[in-house]
Amino acid sequence: MKKIIKSVSHPKIFVYTVIWLMVLTVLGTLAQRNIGLYASQQKYFSSYITWLGDTIPAPGGRITMIIILVNLASMLFKHNIWKLKKAGIIIVHLGAVLLFIGAGVTAIFSSEGNMVIDEGAHSNYVDDYHSMELAIVNTSKENLDEYTVFDQPLLINGNRLSHESLDFVIEIIEYYNNCKVQRRTEPADIRYKGMMKNFDLVELNLEKENVQNRSGIVYKIENSDSTNDGVYGLILGQSVTQTATINNQNFEFLFRKKRTYLPFSIELLDFKKVLHAGTGIAKSYSSEINLIENGIPRRVLIQMNEPLRHRGYTFFQSSFIEAPEGEATVLAAVKNYGRLFPYISSIIMAVGLLLHLFINLPKLL
Amino acid sequence: MKFSFRFLMAFLLTLPMVNGKEFDERHFPIQEGGRIKPLDTFARNQLLAFYGKRSVKHEGLSAMDWIFNLILDPEKGQEVTKVFNIRSPEVVASLGLAWTNNDHKYVFNEVFSGLQAQFGLISEIHSRKDETRISFERQLLEIYFNATRFREIAYSLSCLVPAVSVNDPILIEKLNSIPGKRVSYAHLIKYIPLISEIYRNMMEKSEEEWSNTEKELIKILLELQKISSNETAQALKLIPPSHLDKTGTWLSPWELMDGRSHEPHQDKILIALEKYLAGRYEGDKDKMMSAIEDYRVGILSIPNAKPDMYLLKKETWVNEVNLFYTSVAFYLLAFILLGFSRMIQPKWLKIISYVSLILGLVYHTYGIYLRMVIMGRPPVSTLYESIIFVGFTVVVFAVVIEYLRRDGLGLFIGSVSGTILHYVSFGYAADGDTLGMLVAVLNSNFWLATHVTTITLGYGASLVAGFVGHLYLIQAIREPHNSSSLKDIHKNLFGITLIALFLALFGTILGGIWADQSWGRFWGWDPKENGALLIVLWQLMMVHMRLTGLAKPAGFALGMIMNNIVVVIAWFGVNLLNVGLHSYGFTSGVALNLALFAALELITGFGTYYWAQSRKERLIV
Numbered sequence A: 001m002k003k004i005i006k007s008v009s010h011p012k013i014f015v016y017t018v019i020w021l022m023v024l025t026v027l028g029t030l031a032q033r034n035i036g037l038y039a040s041q042q043k044y045f046s047s048y049i050t051w052l053g054d055t056i057p058a059p060g061g062r063i064t065m066i067i068i069l070v071n072l073a074s075m076l077f078k079h080n081i082w083k084l085k086k087a088g089i090i091i092v093h094l095g096a097v098l099l100f101i102g103a104g105v106t107a108i109f110s111s112e113g114n115m116v117i118d119e120g121a122h123s124n125y126v127d128d129y130h131s132m133e134l135a136i137v138n139t140s141k142e143n144l145d146e147y148t149v150f151d152q153p154l155l156i157n158g159n160r161l162s163h164e165s166l167d168f169v170i171e172i173i174e175y176y177n178n179c180k181v182q183r184r185t186e187p188a189d190i191r192y193k194g195m196m197k198n199f200d201l202v203e204l205n206l207e208k209e210n211v212q213n214r215s216g217i218v219y220k221i222e223n224s225d226s227t228n229d230g231v232y233g234l235i236l237g238q239s240v241t242q243t244a245t246i247n248n249q250n251f252e253f254l255f256r257k258k259r260t261y262l263p264f265s266i267e268l269l270d271f272k273k274v275l276h277a278g279t280g281i282a283k284s285y286s287s288e289i290n291l292i293e294n295g296i297p298r299r300v301l302i303q304m305n306e307p308l309r310h311r312g313y314t315f316f317q318s319s320f321i322e323a324p325e326g327e328a329t330v331l332a333a334v335k336n337y338g339r340l341f342p343y344i345s346s347i348i349m350a351v352g353l354l355l356h357l358f359i360n361l362p363k364l365l
Numbered sequence B: 001m002k003f004s005f006r007f008l009m010a011f012l013l014t015l016p017m018v019n020g021k022e023f024d025e026r027h028f029p030i031q032e033g034g035r036i037k038p039l040d041t042f043a044r045n046q047l048l049a050f051y052g053k054r055s056v057k058h059e060g061l062s063a064m065d066w067i068f069n070l071i072l073d074p075e076k077g078q079e080v081t082k083v084f085n086i087r088s089p090e091v092v093a094s095l096g097l098a099w100t101n102n103d104h105k106y107v108f109n110e111v112f113s114g115l116q117a118q119f120g121l122i123s124e125i126h127s128r129k130d131e132t133r134i135s136f137e138r139q140l141l142e143i144y145f146n147a148t149r150f151r152e153i154a155y156s157l158s159c160l161v162p163a164v165s166v167n168d169p170i171l172i173e174k175l176n177s178i179p180g181k182r183v184s185y186a187h188l189i190k191y192i193p194l195i196s197e198i199y200r201n202m203m204e205k206s207e208e209e210w211s212n213t214e215k216e217l218i219k220i221l222l223e224l225q226k227i228s229s230n231e232t233a234q235a236l237k238l239i240p241p242s243h244l245d246k247t248g249t250w251l252s253p254w255e256l257m258d259g260r261s262h263e264p265h266q267d268k269i270l271i272a273l274e275k276y277l278a279g280r281y282e283g284d285k286d287k288m289m290s291a292i293e294d295y296r297v298g299i300l301s302i303p304n305a306k307p308d309m310y311l312l313k314k315e316t317w318v319n320e321v322n323l324f325y326t327s328v329a330f331y332l333l334a335f336i337l338l339g340f341s342r343m344i345q346p347k348w349l350k351i352i353s354y355v356s357l358i359l360g361l362v363y364h365t366y367g368i369y370l371r372m373v374i375m376g377r378p379p380v381s382t383l384y385e386s387i388i389f390v391g392f393t394v395v396v397f398a399v400v401i402e403y404l405r406r407d408g409l410g411l412f413i414g415s416v417s418g419t420i421l422h423y424v425s426f427g428y429a430a431d432g433d434t435l436g437m438l439v440a441v442l443n444s445n446f447w448l449a450t451h452v453t454t455i456t457l458g459y460g461a462s463l464v465a466g467f468v469g470h471l472y473l474i475q476a477i478r479e480p481h482n483s484s485s486l487k488d489i490h491k492n493l494f495g496i497t498l499i500a501l502f503l504a505l506f507g508t509i510l511g512g513i514w515a516d517q518s519w520g521r522f523w524g525w526d527p528k529e530n531g532a533l534l535i536v537l538w539q540l541m542m543v544h545m546r547l548t549g550l551a552k553p554a555g556f557a558l559g560m561i562m563n564n565i566v567v568v569i570a571w572f573g574v575n576l577l578n579v580g581l582h583s584y585g586f587t588s589g590v591a592l593n594l595a596l597f598a599a600l601e602l603i604t605g606f607g608t609y610y611w612a613q614s615r616k617e618r619l620i621v
Helices: A002-008 A011-045 A061-075 A084-109 A341-364 B002-019 B039-051 B063-072 B074-079 B089-094 B108-117 B119-127 B135-155 B169-174 B185-204 B212-228 B253-257 B264-282 B285-300 B309-321 B323-344 B347-375 B383-405 B409-429 B445-478 B483-518 B527-548 B553-577 B590-620
Strands: A049-052 A056-059 A111-118 A122-138 A146-151 A169-176 A179-183 A199-203 A216-222 A230-235 A242-246 A249-275 A282-293 A296-303 A308-310 A313-323 A326-335 B029-032 B035-038 B082-085 B105-107
Touching: A002 A061, A011 A049, A011 A061, A011 B527, A056 A061, A061 A084, A084 A341, A111 A249, A111 A313, A122 A216, A169 A199, A179 A230, A199 A230, A230 A249, A249 A313, A249 A326, A282 A308, A282 A313, A296 A313, A341 B483, B029 B039, B035 B039, B035 B309, B039 B063, B039 B082, B039 B135, B039 B309, B063 B074, B063 B135, B063 B264, B074 B108, B074 B135, B082 B108, B082 B135, B089 B135, B105 B108, B108 B119, B108 B135, B119 B135, B169 B185, B169 B212, B185 B212, B185 B253, B185 B264, B253 B264, B264 B285, B309 B323, B309 B347, B323 B347, B323 B409, B347 B383, B347 B409, B383 B409, B383 B445, B383 B483, B383 B553, B409 B445, B445 B483, B445 B527, B445 B553, B445 B590, B483 B527, B483 B553, B527 B553, B553 B590
Parallel strands: none
Antiparallel strands: A049 A056, A111 A122, A111 A326, A122 A146, A122 A249, A169 A216, A179 A199, A216 A230, A242 A249, A249 A282, A282 A296, A308 A313, A313 A326, B029 B035, B082 B105
16 A cells, blocks of 8 residues: 555656647647637547547646646655655645546536626526537417427437426437538528528538537427428527427527526626726726525625625626627626635645745755 | 835825826826836837937937927928937848947938838738748838838827918918917818908919018918828827717827817817917927916816826836836846845845845835836836846745845845846837737736736746746755755745645636626636646746655755746747737747746756755765
8 A cells, every 4th residue: 555655746746747738738838829729628638538630649638637636645644744844845745636536527517608688688597618418498378488408418419308397309410610601502402491491501610710600400399290390400699580380389499508507697787888988998897786586685795806605606708799789797606616726726825835935945045 | 124114105106296297297097008108118119110219319319309399390300310220230231321330320211112112012011911921021021110100100199280471461361370370280171261262363463563571471381282291100199089979089290280170179170289389499498387277277177087197197107217117227226235244244235135125115106006007007017017026025935035035035036036037028128019908818917917917927927936946956056065054945945835835726716707707718728827827837847846856955956946937938939829819919039038938947957956966966975
């Protein structure tokens, strides 16, 4: 056991993994110029294995950081380390272990998205930045709309989707991460329905900024009836809703950013943009909102560097939309169970380093 | 040491006395770039953009003299004064000018006619995005904008300049003017309603029947019409807003000439300015003095958001004395004295060198402090300020090192890097106003004070470590057998590295926390974040390599020299990528300097490392 700990905790392992982490950092930074932040982050840092030049497999950011974490943590089990003289060092390493654990929690459990709210309107859901969903709404029930939602992991080419609330089966034919609508030059096959009768979806190369990508989906409805069975297409931000009447039930088909509903809603009272006097440089942005929970509103001012924290969610002033019909605020919403880790670990590490400096500095000067 | 300390105290006490000046025209508040600044700063910044310097050197004109000369006589200012400094031969050629002109300085009119000939090209460049423009196109466009602004400045007070002479006795009386003296547009349009009767009478007669009075009136009206063609020249925002205004946007005199009603404070300032210009035009010192006093009263009568007189004077004083130039002079002196003390060995030279370094640091600190007072924000918020602050950090470290070691090591580090960093900052200052406003996300004094200051201190400490690394290797070459001295330097190097690591690590984590507060994520692999991370990782690697014996002291020294490259890339290189949330300003031309610096460090670092190794081997043999 001692032997294992000794070899696992050897600082040389740390040195070599840190060198590799630096290589990844440099590559991941340079890559942002070409493929954008999101893609580069996915490729180098949020991956277990990264493919160098798309051919050679190498440890990705996650594996590298797990090795460092194991190396650091096992170091705390060494016997000869627990000495007063090394108290500072132990504390620093403990803080670092916490930092990495926090990073792990964040990487796995955090979710982020945004809310777009017009002035005077309110919203109770968050749009995911990256994930999509296919929602099928049964609008023929009295008093309520029945939603059946398929998340992005299910939207894979060839996947067949069915649910007890639906009398029909959906088969995903094509999922595009980025595509555009193109008018057909010749009449389409009879199989094509809805928008696909006159238009087609054409796949595009991925944009650098992930938000500029427009996802699209081509799917087939089966086992309904002869008028509705066929191939349909949907694209993100489509202006005309795709509807169908199947077995006397009215359905709407929505392809949109994955929504997470909140146990409260937010009403935008006023969005303000203040400029430095006589210039076009923004001095501050702020949204005056009502946080409505159980029907009771509470006034909150969200501004740069002053987010609203509520029920594990944090809402930040992220952007805004100025249109002739009015202003809208864009709030970034984040739920991160790991967000306290860096705060705690930074305090621990600072204390440890200071302690170490105090113990050893006289010797070093 | 005692001697220098007493000297220092005496010096510090005299500092506040040098800057309690009376209010004068340099202090006239003007709004530009989102803040109220003294006219002196405004004039200097404009001149810097046109001419490349803060005063017209070849004619011995100060920025204030230049701007008032231009305003009082725009024709002459455009025809005679050579203030357009064009350094690019391509641009000069495209404007149809001669490169033979030795200092490449041109007058407005020749530049302007060149620009007019190129108008098609310029509007084509203007229509494109900045990334697609080549260097020549950027420069041409910049000169076009400069020329436009120059013209605007030249005429933006033309409504207040004494320009029209009234000679007819009747008109003199009606228009409330003095025989033989010119009056301004603003003055005349106030009294024009009083002569509407004369005008109406005149219109009923034919031109031959006009009296002398009427003939002169027509002449005056034509002149006024000509002057009013400048009403779009609104570059000088000298007039405070109405008390009802909520945006805080100041106005130019021409904006008040559109017939709107003036508020008392606006009127006072307008009239005082008019009087000052008249006094200056007539060379009447007393009139200028009394106008300045009126101006001061006018400013004091501003109902809300009154500009701070103390700060206006302070900033003007800072422009004047340029504390950082004095500071660099002391650093240079410290270096020279240190050199002499090495050659001829007397101890007192070294003490004076130390005092000189400390004096330089005092000026340096005072300069940083005054910038903080003027802007009301922590020391570092722009790249320029980070350079000054890193220089400050390095010298502070050097002073402490010298105090502890007393062998000239600290003096060498402080004087050399203090000087170099000052010169780098002068290069940045030459780009324009260094006291700019900040974009919304940076507008947080708390985080600027904690994260940015800590990380900048970290840069400074890292550079000191790199410097000591160089000195270690040099010492290893000079005296490879002197192991106690080498051990000593190594210990210092390791200690400084730990401090640098602490600052860099803590600064980076604070940055993460700020990012968590304002963008909702602690870490986003943004280039600037990655740059800071690289510094931390590199230093962690070096510390662990040393602890495991993977690196010997000499190797550690080399590693910390290489750390300088990492620091400089993280510091300046990120903006070159031009991606990410942190790239607030694109700096061109930096790439070459970065590459040169990296090459220099690589060559000297590895060169001295292997040389030191071979010296050691020879000793063992």
